[in-house]
Amino acid sequence: MNGKSRRAFARVAGLGCAGMSFAAVVLLAASTSAIAGATEWELDLDARLVTSNGEKSFFRGGFGTLRFDEQTSGLQWGRIRLALNQNLGEVWSLHLDASSFGNDEQNPLDLTEAYLQFRPYPFDGFRARLKAGAFYAPISLENRLAGWESPYTLSSSAINTWVGEELRTVGLEGQIDWLGTRTGHLFDLALTGAVFGWNDPAGVVVARNGFMLNDRQSTLFGRVAQYGGPPPAQAPEVFREIDGRPGAYAGLEARYLDRVVLRVLRYDNRGDPAVFDPSSHEFAWLTRFDSAGLRAESASGWSAVAQWLDGQTFVEPRGTRFGWGFRSKFLLVSKRTGQHTFSVRYDSFDVASRQARSDDGDQHGHAWTAAYIFEPGTRWRFTLEWLSVWSDSDNRSDFGGLQIGADELLREHKLEAALRYAVGSAVK
Amino acid sequence: MRTYARTTAGKPGKCRSAGILTRSTSVGAARIFAAEWLARLLPAAMVALAVAALLAGGLEAALAAVPAASVSITVKGPDDHPVPGAVVTVRALGTDAKPAAPVRAIMDQINRAFEPDLLVIPVGSTVEFPNSDSVSHQIYSFSPARKFQLPLYRGNPNPPVHFDQAGVVTLGCNIHDEMVAYLVVTDAQYFGRTDATGTWTADIPRGKYRVSVWHPRMNEGAGELERELTVAEGDRATLTLHLAKPLRAAPLQPHPHSWDAY
Numbered sequence A: 001m002n003g004k005s006r007r008a009f010a011r012v013a014g015l016g017c018a019g020m021s022f023a024a025v026v027l028l029a030a031s032t033s034a035i036a037g038a039t040e041w042e043l044d045l046d047a048r049l050v051t052s053n054g055e056k057s058f059f060r061g062g063f064g065t066l067r068f069d070e071q072t073s074g075l076q077w078g079r080i081r082l083a084l085n086q087n088l089g090e091v092w093s094l095h096l097d098a099s100s101f102g103n104d105e106q107n108p109l110d111l112t113e114a115y116l117q118f119r120p121y122p123f124d125g126f127r128a129r130l131k132a133g134a135f136y137a138p139i140s141l142e143n144r145l146a147g148w149e150s151p152y153t154l155s156s157s158a159i160n161t162w163v164g165e166e167l168r169t170v171g172l173e174g175q176i177d178w179l180g181t182r183t184g185h186l187f188d189l190a191l192t193g194a195v196f197g198w199n200d201p202a203g204v205v206v207a208r209n210g211f212m213l214n215d216r217q218s219t220l221f222g223r224v225a226q227y228g229g230p231p232p233a234q235a236p237e238v239f240r241e242i243d244g245r246p247g248a249y250a251g252l253e254a255r256y257l258d259r260v261v262l263r264v265l266r267y268d269n270r271g272d273p274a275v276f277d278p279s280s281h282e283f284a285w286l287t288r289f290d291s292a293g294l295r296a297e298s299a300s301g302w303s304a305v306a307q308w309l310d311g312q313t314f315v316e317p318r319g320t321r322f323g324w325g326f327r328s329k330f331l332l333v334s335k336r337t338g339q340h341t342f343s344v345r346y347d348s349f350d351v352a353s354r355q356a357r358s359d360d361g362d363q364h365g366h367a368w369t370a371a372y373i374f375e376p377g378t379r380w381r382f383t384l385e386w387l388s389v390w391s392d393s394d395n396r397s398d399f400g401g402l403q404i405g406a407d408e409l410l411r412e413h414k415l416e417a418a419l420r421y422a423v424g425s426a427v428k
Numbered sequence B: 001m002r003t004y005a006r007t008t009a010g011k012p013g014k015c016r017s018a019g020i021l022t023r024s025t026s027v028g029a030a031r032i033f034a035a036e037w038l039a040r041l042l043p044a045a046m047v048a049l050a051v052a053a054l055l056a057g058g059l060e061a062a063l064a065a066v067p068a069a070s071v072s073i074t075v076k077g078p079d080d081h082p083v084p085g086a087v088v089t090v091r092a093l094g095t096d097a098k099p100a101a102p103v104r105a106i107m108d109q110i111n112r113a114f115e116p117d118l119l120v121i122p123v124g125s126t127v128e129f130p131n132s133d134s135v136s137h138q139i140y141s142f143s144p145a146r147k148f149q150l151p152l153y154r155g156n157p158n159p160p161v162h163f164d165q166a167g168v169v170t171l172g173c174n175i176h177d178e179m180v181a182y183l184v185v186t187d188a189q190y191f192g193r194t195d196a197t198g199t200w201t202a203d204i205p206r207g208k209y210r211v212s213v214w215h216p217r218m219n220e221g222a223g224e225l226e227r228e229l230t231v232a233e234g235d236r237a238t239l240t241l242h243l244a245k246p247l248r249a250a251p252l253q254p255h256p257h258s259w260d261a262y
Helices: A003-033 A158-166 A204-208 A394-399 B002-009 B012-024 B026-064
Strands: A039-052 A074-088 A092-100 A110-118 A126-135 A169-178 A187-197 A247-256 A260-268 A286-297 A302-315 A322-337 A340-353 A363-374 A380-393 A410-423 B069-076 B087-092 B104-106 B108-110 B113-115 B118-122 B125-128 B137-143 B146-153 B161-163 B167-173 B180-186 B190-193 B199-204 B207-214 B226-231 B238-242
Touching (some): A158 A204, A158 A302, A158 A322, A158 A340, A204 A302, A363 A394, A380 A394, B069 B207, B069 B226, B087 B199, B118 B125, B118 B190, B190 B199, B207 B238
Parallel strands (some): B069 B238, B104 B125
Antiparallel strands (some): A039 A410, A092 A110, A110 A126, A169 A187, A187 A247, A260 A286, A286 A302, A302 A322, A322 A340, A340 A363, A363 A380, A380 A410, B087 B190, B125 B161, B137 B146, B137 B167, B167 B180, B207 B226
């Protein structure tokens, strides 16, 4: 992309962000007026009771790995979510997902996803699908519930916490499905490709703070406080276009009946790490990763989910390139019996500085999560989760105000109870 | 004798001869009497015999139209466990027997699932697809036996769909990928599904038949599980068919519908 087209893309990008905000409000209003029609809506209220010894959390400008730290233990709002699905004629539909996560959120209610989907009829066993707007890339195999929540645990794995924090496809995604199980085969296949913008800061959080484990998702127009950065209200938005260069990903999904799902994805935000955005005082980050995941389920209620992610992120201030490698994996095993679900997950994660003389951003750790979920119906869900993280962090040691060595493992743990109530026409 | 004479006196001609005969010898008269009546009855008897023969033939034909045997077909897996829900079709061989009469069937959609999720219907039948859910569904089939689509709808706004070609029709909903159902359109004379013990029983006339078995989750191809069956009169025919390969895993139940939002 030459300089002219790059500037043009940046202009469109800038307009797009404001435009998207406006469009979202208009579509929200349009959908609300059609509630009596083919609109499905849902309101979720999720309250938490937390006891945590966590370090100052990322959301308050700290280097903790948990969402609720020692200072924010107690009664908290987990999430307030309002979602709308509107069919538009035969093959188009609109999806809006707005949430408030309570803790230091800059917008009282903001979108986590907003997209238009085109889903024409299958043709001879094949089907094309198109999504336009802002949505999740097909990476997570645990966040499978509406609102990108997990039926297994409260907190996402390290990988999917990062996905929820820094990644959103703001652009166009196409998918070709081969519906093999509808033609007497054992497999379904899907090829996915996307072109997107507004993802240039992706990488900054994993390079500065490392991996975390929580259930908070960045909202499309949300801002979060960062260590050493401006106050939260003036912090830059998470999803921005800086270099005018679109990113892309391609993925493959294979399903064996409804028992096993395999997903692989190659992601590249194609950021130009030398481009600086004076308004946010941020460079564009060049972030690439490979992701793979496998989920297997049995008729007796057992599920196993494993994911792996390996990537690099670069930034290039004043002609000097700095890079970090990041990788994580987890294995989750879950047993569902009637209204009860028991899950255990093990995560491990590493961030490694590529600078010859600096360990800034280095982080290593692992975590155990155990969760019990009781769902007496579709409206109520009760979760009890214990999460313990052992991690060392160079940045936390240098800037976090802790008297702890850079290679010394710090244990953070929490016990969290959640009570969630859902209401709406989408709640069946 | 007086009485006899008196009785015949009213019939002058007969009276005379009878009277004569009576007077001459009573045994010989009786023989002549029987022969005379036999000669008179013979044509009628022959006619009666012919009618009886015809009736007997008709009866035989009529008997042939009623069930001659109770046929019991059992489907088992390779582990010898019964296979419930298998579709059994029985076609007459060597005759121009017509398929079973078409029916009007209904396949509903309740709680984002087809209800029932499998129907066996004769060729020429029609099926209605009402949607009893509060959410809309779109039905599609790209099976060669019948390709069709029902646009997004609720309630029952569509006319019944006509199925005029034998084969398996796989149905899906374009909105909810987890919804799947099957229509087995058959040109067989007799058909049904195995019960919990893996058995299907029917009364079938004597003759030669081809028995086919199909199951939505079987790994054998269509036509791989077929046997010939001869049904004799008054028989009680039994046939057990074994799947060579185990059935594929059943869909996971129960899954909250929202579990595959992503």
